[in-house]
Amino acid sequence: MRRKIFPGDKMGLKTEVLIVGGGATGVGIARDLSRRGIPLILIEKGDFAFGASGRNHGLLHSGARYAVTDPQAAKECIEENRILRKIAPHCIEETGGLFISLPEDGLDFRDRFLRACEKVEIPTHLISPEEALHLEPGLNPDLLSAIQVPDGAIDPFALILSNAREAEAHGATFLLHTEVLSILSERDKVKGVRVKDQLTGEEYSIETSFLINATGAWADHFLKPLGLRIGIALSKGSMMITNRRLSQRVINRCRPPSDGDIVVPNHTVSILGTTSVRVMEVENFEITPSEISLLIHETSRMIPSIEGCRFIRAYAGIRPLFMEEEKEEDRSISRGFVLMDHEKRDGLKNLITITGGKLITYRLMAEKASDLICEKMGVNIPCSTHLIPLPGADQPRGLKERLKNLPMGETLCDCELVKRDEVEALLKDKKLKELQDLLHRTRMAKGTCQGGFCVYRLLGVLNESEKEFGDSNRILKGFLEERWKGIQPILWGSAVKEEEVVEGIYKVIFNLKS
Numbered sequence: 129m130r131r132k133i134f135p136g137d138k139m140g141l142k143t144e145v146l147i148v149g150g151g152a153t154g155v156g157i158a159r160d161l162s163r164r165g166i167p168l169i170l171i172e173k174g175d176f177a178f179g180a181s182g183r184n185h186g187l188l189h190s191g192a193r194y195a196v197t198d199p200q201a202a203k204e205c206i207e208e209n210r211i212l213r214k215i216a217p218h219c220i221e222e223t224g225g226l227f228i229s230l231p232e233d234g235l236d237f238r239d240r241f242l243r244a245c246e247k248v249e250i251p252t253h254l255i256s257p258e259e260a261l262h263l264e265p266g267l268n269p270d271l272l273s274a275i276q277v278p279d280g281a282i283d284p285f286a287l288i289l290s291n292a293r294e295a296e297a298h299g300a301t302f303l304l305h306t307e308v309l310s311i312l313s314e315r316d317k318v319k320g321v322r323v324k325d326q327l328t329g330e331e332y333s334i335e336t337s338f339l340i341n342a343t344g345a346w347a348d349h350f351l352k353p354l355g356l357r358i359g360i361a362l363s364k365g366s367m368m369i370t371n372r373r374l375s376q377r378v379i380n381r382c383r384p385p386s387d388g389d390i391v392v393p394n395h396t397v398s399i400l401g402t403t404s405v406r407v408m409e410v411e412n413f414e415i416t417p418s419e420i421s422l423l424i425h426e427t428s429r430m431i432p433s434i435e436g437c438r439f440i441r442a443y444a445g446i447r448p449l450f451m452e453e454e455k456e457e458d459r460s461i462s463r464g465f466v467l468m469d470h471e472k473r474d475g476l477k478n479l480i481t482i483t484g485g486k487l488i489t490y491r492l493m494a495e496k497a498s499d500l501i502c503e504k505m506g507v508n509i510p511c512s513t514h515l516i517p518l519p520g521a522d523q524p525r526g527l528k529e530r531l532k533n534l535p536m537g538e539t540l541c542d543c544e545l546v547k548r549d550e551v552e553a554l555l556k557d558k559k560l561k562e563l564q565d566l567l568h569r570t571r572m573a574k575g576t577c578q579g580g581f582c583v584y585r586l587l588g589v590l591n592e593s594e595k596e597f598g599d600s601n602r603i604l605k606g607f608l609e610e611r612w613k614g615i616q617p618i619l620w621g622s623a624v625k626e627e628e629v630v631e632g633i634y635k636v637i638f639n640l641k642s
């Protein structure tokens with residue numbers, strides 16, 4: 129029987145399935161299993177999308193990027209691309225994409241690329257340089273050719289929140305800001321987990337019949353207390369955000385996957401990506417000046433105006449790349465996903481791990497993981513997540529439609545058109561504990577001003593609300609410290625002067641010490 133859990137009601141918690149990880153994969157599994165009627169709890173140490181799911185390009189892959197080097201991953205991408213357009217249209221901007229060849233790339237790779245796309249049924253359309261420049265006037269005029277593919281842009285936060293909403297409606301429970309500290313096991317079975325509420329410090333145990341490790345890049349670290357290891361390499365990818373949108377379409381370089389070969393439009397800005405640097409830790413990594421100059425240098429070959437662009441932030445995510453054997457070059461490791469049944473692998477009957485893959489293959493990953501759990505449970509209910517649109521799928525899309533349907537009332541965020549009423553409604557959600565939780569759910573502070581105006585208005589609303597978020601100056605300091613991590617790597621030239629002015633404003637108006 130299902131049981132709702134309320135804060136403070138954590139003694140003797142028990143569940144059928146416990147999912148660890150509130151990224152796209154974990155939340156996707158929660159949606160899938162709850163639709164099949166299986167009681168579950170999901171534990172996430174931060175907010176939803178705290179890991180790679182909140183730190184990527186937001187590219188709705190057509191799969192073309194992998195067609196030559198990893199056809200299996202390419203096939204999964206194009207199939208899920210088609211499904212997501214149907215079930216999550218409100219999270220997608222159908223931008224289309226171009227793969228462009230520059231003089232230094234030649235045309236040999238382009239021809240292999242076209243053949244490889246055809247094999248995995250990714251539609252392509254070869255166009256002339258003139259046509260490409262007509263569609264995207266900002267492109268390098270020296271380009272040799274361009275290929276149209278069905279790439280797009282996807283909003284990971286909206287996608288994950290829609291999945292979570294549906295899972296909750298089917299009885300799933302989410303415990304956010306809660307970290308799994310250890311796994312409790314007995315002989316050949318996992319019994320449960322010991323967890324800690326990150327905000328109150330409270331520790332307690334949860335018993336479970338099945339445990340799903342959906343911790344992404346943390347998957348290996350998570351299993352360590354059980355003495356288990358899985359071979360994953362951690363690959364850091366850094367990205368930069370420009371202060372305006374540079375193209376209507378996703379612009380890719382038509383060459384073997386390498387650094388700085390993609391520019392993804394995202395609402396009012398563009399995201400430049402990415403690098404691939406092997407790291408040893410999932411957290412506490414930095415974006416280096418050499419990555420920044422590499423990104424600017426390489427992407428400006430595709431869109432020359434990038435050289436003179438103003439950047440508003442840099443950020444990075446960690447890819448868990450599964451390796452059966454050590455490889456020297458991370459880009460040669462598959463971007464596909466891995467599903468491990470620890471019963472077969474390690475003799476632990478009720479534990480599975482799912483990691484790797486892409487944001488846009490999250491649903492397929494969730495389907496495979498849920499099928500395996502159902503098989504173990506003897507449940508014979510098929511997956512339906514590819515058939516049913518997510519909540520919000522009927523929402524107005526695109527700026528024009530949104531403006532037409534924009535409710536009246538006070539606007540808090542001009543970049544992302546967030547109204548005070550929306551924020552006040554969200555404040556009723558018990559899961560919201562921190563400023564960042566609100567920013568994730570509304571997209572506030574993600575636009576070109578990066579919270580320069582809206583965060584102060586938001587603090588005013590928080591101050592007036594009954595919800596206890598704490599001292600406004602402390603919250604503002606926390607926000608600025610978080611923002612600084614993204615600004616510091618790009619502080620060059622005129623950006624330094626601008627940041628000094630901003631710092632002066634904070635010190636004088638808000639009396640904040642640095």
Ligand SMILES: Cc1cc2nc3c(=O)[nH]c(=O)nc-3n(C[C@H](O)[C@H](O)[C@H](O)COP(=O)(O)OP(=O)(O)OC[C@H]3O[C@@H](n4cnc5c(N)ncnc54)[C@H](O)[C@@H]3O)c2cc1C
Pocket residue numbers: 148149150151152153154171172173174175176177178179180181182183184185186187188189306307308309342343344345346350364365366402444445446447482483484485486487488489
């Ligand atoms: C640089 C970069 C760019 C990318 N670009 C794209 C793209 O454009 N398109 C695309 O489709 N894919 C992209 N990807 C891949 C995509 O982001 C990931 O495949 C996907 O987000 C993984 O989701 P996940 O849920 O498996 O892992 P994650 O999102 O990392 O989620 C794992 C979660 O587990 C939680 N966790 C870990 N340990 C614990 C614990 N002990 N207790 C509680 N919680 C815990 C973490 O906090 C985290 O939230 C990119 C990846 C990177 C790194």
